[in-house]
Amino acid sequence: MSKFELKLPQMGESVAEATLTNWLKEVGDTIEMDEAIFEIATDKVDSEVPSEVDGVLVEKRFDVDDVIKVGEVVAVIQIEGGVETPLEESTEKEVEEEPVEVPAGELEAQMASVKESVSSSTPDFSSSERFYSPLVKNIAKEENVSMDELEAITGTGKEGRVTKNDIMAYLENRSNGSQVKEEAKPKPETKTAKVEAPSAPKETVANKPQGSKVQVGAGDEVIPLTRMGKLIAHHMIESISTSAHVQSFVEVDVTNVVNWRNKVKNAFQQREGEKLTFTPIFMEAVAMALKKYPLMNISLDGDKVIKKKNINLGMAAALPDGNLIVPVIKNADQLNLVGMAKTVNDLADRARNNQLKPDEVKDGTYTVTNVGSFGSVFGTPIINQPQVGILALGAIRKIPSVIETDQGEYIGIRSKMYLSHSYDHRVVNGALGGMFVKSVADYLEAWDINREI
Numbered sequence: 001m002s003k004f005e006l007k008l009p010q011m012g013e014s015v016a017e018a019t020l021t022n023w024l025k026e027v028g029d030t031i032e033m034d035e036a037i038f039e040i041a042t043d044k045v046d047s048e049v050p051s052e053v054d055g056v057l058v059e060k061r062f063d064v065d066d067v068i069k070v071g072e073v074v075a076v077i078q079i080e081g082g083v084e085t086p087l088e089e090s091t092e093k094e095v096e097e098e099p100v101e102v103p104a105g106e107l108e109a110q111m112a113s114v115k116e117s118v119s120s121s122t123p124d125f126s127s128s129e130r131f132y133s134p135l136v137k138n139i140a141k142e143e144n145v146s147m148d149e150l151e152a153i154t155g156t157g158k159e160g161r162v163t164k165n166d167i168m169a170y171l172e173n174r175s176n177g178s179q180v181k182e183e184a185k186p187k188p189e190t191k192t193a194k195v196e197a198p199s200a201p202k203e204t205v206a207n208k209p210q211g212s213k214v215q216v217g218a219g220d221e222v223i224p225l226t227r228m229g230k231l232i233a234h235h236m237i238e239s240i241s242t243s244a245h246v247q248s249f250v251e252v253d254v255t256n257v258v259n260w261r262n263k264v265k266n267a268f269q270q271r272e273g274e275k276l277t278f279t280p281i282f283m284e285a286v287a288m289a290l291k292k293y294p295l296m297n298i299s300l301d302g303d304k305v306i307k308k309k310n311i312n313l314g315m316a317a318a319l320p321d322g323n324l325i326v327p328v329i330k331n332a333d334q335l336n337l338v339g340m341a342k343t344v345n346d347l348a349d350r351a352r353n354n355q356l357k358p359d360e361v362k363d364g365t366y367t368v369t370n371v372g373s374f375g376s377v378f379g380t381p382i383i384n385q386p387q388v389g390i391l392a393l394g395a396i397r398k399i400p401s402v403i404e405t406d407q408g409e410y411i412g413i414r415s416k417m418y419l420s421h422s423y424d425h426r427v428v429n430g431a432l433g434g435m436f437v438k439s440v441a442d443y444l445e446a447w448d449i450n451r452e453i
């Protein structure tokens with residue numbers, strides 16, 4: 001009898017785990033290939049995970065709200081023969097297990113122990129800003145490790161996460177009467193010195209409310225942060241603490257771009273069935289600038305620079321609930337303007353309808369965000385880790401400008417906007433950061449008003 005183990009797929013370059021939010025199938029259900037079995041959520045995307053085979057679901061390895069690491073087996077599917085139901089297994093166990101007579105005194109002691117364990121409070125790990133694997137949470141519950149104790153443990157795993165060895169070492173120290181906080185004092189200093197350790201901002205976020213308690217007054221409404229909101233807040237703090245953010249601003253005359261789009265947009269929509277917005281034009285300009293300055297298309301790994309082969313542009317998109325998601329345009333430099341427009345429209349539409357696939361939000365090498373869509377003139381965006389740059393597009397405005405000609409200078413009405421470039425000053429100096437954004441501006445200002453599409 002053959003069984004297939006369905007594992008959690010890779011969610012993205014910087015995503016190591018995901019939260020199981022919903023089971024779409026129950027044990028015993030028949031499943032077809034590519035049919036969704038469960039839903040997962042990360043800070044980047046909510047997505048369904050489909051089956052890779054035809055068969056019957058015979059086992060669930062995780063419950064809703066469990067945090068699952070990439071590569072872990074989530075479900076077991078039987079692809080041949082009958083169904084091994086959990087009922088059969090439980091029946092066998094009931095037959096094998098015979099009642100054992102227990103002395104009255106020992107029975108009373110066991111009941112007292114059970115009552116004591118039931119009455120003890122169980123930690124609520126959902127309130128934590130840190131991720132804990134199901135194994136670590138189970139150990140903490142079994143050993144009655146409080147939430148405060150767990151938050152104080154310094155993790156040695158990826159991105160500062162608490163591993164099984166970390167919590168077991170803490171339990172051993174606790175049983176010996178030693179204090180984990182005293183032993184962990186030098187570790188945060190070491191991680192801060194290395195810059196690359198992300199656990200420090202997590203502890204800061206977790207401890208901050210204790211020192212600045214917000215008073216809730218009469219009539220105030222308390223709105224809990226959503227899961228995605230918590231993750232976004234954490235990653236923003238992590239990015240600020242990881243990268244040395246510097247900004248450069250350039251004003252761009254996009255009059256030719258505006259006039260050209262107004263001239264061709266109706267014909268484009270009739271021919272392609274797609275709207276021609278400004279976004280694909282800006283994405284094309286950024287892709288060309290990244291080809292010219294490939295050292296903006298990098299990531300920093302410790303003391304090594306990873307120069308990316310592909311130009312994959314992240315496109316920040318606002319969701320109806322106010323959160324943000326960043327679908328990725330793969331190999332953006334290889335698309336013509338028609339292909340870019342179709343890709344941008346498709347990703348934006350499916351992002352708004354929560355239909356993006358995990359593969360469509362990973363492997364980004366540079367990000368563009370359009371703050372102008374909300375009327376902002378310019379902004380100072382936070383870098384999307386592990387990238388080293390992000391460009392904000394300001395609102396296009398008609399303003400009076402000095403126009404230089406061979407016959408002299410005069411005042412005219414021009415369409416202008418600001419480009420705001422945030423970059424990681426650890427690896428990108430001011431010259432490179434400034435030349436890159438100036439290259440984007442030059443590409444837009446030199447736009448051919450007679451360009452065919």
